[in-house]
Amino acid sequence: MSFIPVNEPLLNGNEKKYLLECIDTGWISSEGPFVEKFEEQMSTRVNRKHGVAVSNGTVALELAISSLNLESGDEIIAPTFTIISCVAAIVRNGCVPVLVDCNPTTWNMDLSQIEEKITPKTRAIMIVHIYGLPVDMDPILSLAKKHNLKVIEDAAEMHGQLYKGKPCGSFGDVSIFSFYPNKHITTGEGGMVMTDDDYIANHCRSKRNLCFQPKRRFIHEELGFNYRMTNLQAAIGIAQLEQLDQFVLLKRKLGGLYTQLLSDLPNIQLPLPKTDYAENIYWVFGIVLNNINAETVMEMLHQRGIGTRPFFWPMHKQPVFNKMGLFLDEEYPVSEKISNYGFYLPSGLSITPTQIEIVAENLKAILMEGK
Template sequence: MIPVSEPDLGPLEREYLLDAFDSGWISSRGEYVERAERQLGSLTGAPYAAVCNNGTTALHLALLAAGVSRGDEVIIPSLTYVATLNAVYYVDAVPVIVDVLDSTWCIDPAAVEAAITSRTTAILAVDLYGQTADYVALRRIADEHGLLLIADAAESLGATLHSAAAGSLADISTFSFFGNKVITSGEGGAVTTNREDFHTRVQQLRNQGNHATQRYFHEVVGFNYRMTNIAAAILTAQLERAGELITQRRRVVDDYERLLGPDPRLQPQQIATGAVPTPWIYSVRITGASGAERDRVIDALASQGIESRPVFPLVQDMPFVPANQRASTPIAEKISREGISLPTYPRLSGDDIATVCVALRGAVPPTSLVG
């Protein structure tokens, strides 16, 4: 089986993991927590970085630190993993779901601007599959309307937009280090920001709302969202290898694009001007396909030992979303219906990529049957 993803763990991760184990510092204190945060600051260009136990809690912390609360409207894209939506509900805010761009599949700035009301507090953009959102346009909109700009950069660590790194493109940004992400600690997350007040708030909230100097005194209701030193040891090694891991992912994407070529049946996610993505999972659209046709392609690949996945379903289609929040997002709906994600990880060999491409071309219906 060629999996859709697998972590790239080597001798350095093992060395640091065993060092943390042998030190006895296996919980949320230890040198690797601080080392990982310093590495994140260097990689993102953000003055402040705080690690936590997963990417969803990172989003929760970011919204809380930014002061988003009950009744506030937060604009989010329709096409994203459900954690983006869940975090908005965690703070009792109201998600305002808007469409995405047909090119990059990221949130449409024009749709964001059209959705702003007197209750809007924040724009929560998502760097889908490692492609940065249009933070130039989003920053202009946020500044004009006095809104917070938050980045769900779970999938884009190492990406840049006009030479600025993901993690420094918004007022506050979040990352995920789940096992299938660009950089992993098994489970883990982080919040980066250029605002000291946001950083201080994140540090307090992730540690049960603790007082900065008075032990066992908790000023606010907090959460146990800390990362362990064990996880941080793996993360530190991965961050030290980030250049190598990201280069290999880009090599995988280059091979896919070379081998698939200009096939009218397949439409890849496009790269925005000035952007250098960090490929998380290489995804394409089967032009004009129905959801059933796309799923038959996934089944055909599986029958040949190749794992693939549909792109994310629309968040407004989740059964717990109230009827009055179920927006119409036709572009996102089309991408979700047609999209398929292919195996993407650093150690994926050229031969395996060729196998995937041959199988995909054979499984996709002829042009006359799609479009």
């Protein structure tokens, strides 16, 4: 049996055609026309006024926070169960991350814990949609309005997902996407800042491009960054965006098949198929074991030729932040549990039903027969 990777992107649309157009025209840098087209098409897709394409999702977060003009020491509430990019972006902007635990069934941040974390220094809430289900946005938006807080929406994993019929990526003051190869839309590396605010969009466009000035290009009033997306990347992104609806259907079929094959396994938590505000798009198919360390099962699957990936490790447990004096003695039991016992199975767009059956059979053998 050949190795089944945890993810393999699907590049069977117009990707090659558009890449050849870039090469034939010589437009391979960030100056090419596909960049602006990709920004416009993503903005239309998620009902935003502006899209600002950048080199990856991490810098999209950093620019998004930078655009809010927060001051050093201002607090931003964020989930502890997320990727490090989220809290790193807060810290790098001189702000203080304040963490909340996650919900045990959706794996998204526990909304009931947010208001108690609000202090006179709180300026924003960072929402991170996790693994396939969005955060319940209405209570967040109401809370932000009540306390005059900004909302940053990390929709990196939510291409094509809807919350109550509205696109993820359309909420709050500023939102971001990532286009890493394991996302529904990939550009290899890449990201985008989305907003309806003209100032935020202009700020991000300037900062991503070294703060060049329109009329006096090489005289700089501010220090910016080279966070530009290339025309080559944007060309792939447009070809991927053309197939997004098909990709979402494919992912839901993938999730449904895994659920069908694994539903009879005892002592295992499968992803929640839906809530009253959204249907899961299964960015990844995660599972949480009961009293069996995830690393042990992952290693056994690897020995059988099956790739896996651990769940995010909580931010309050990250050595780099603890060394900074952050989150010392803080405990978030739900996140700690699912990080120790959770991982996700091969679930990229290129996986076949036969491969899913092989993964399920091997997981069952390990968990039920002890092999």
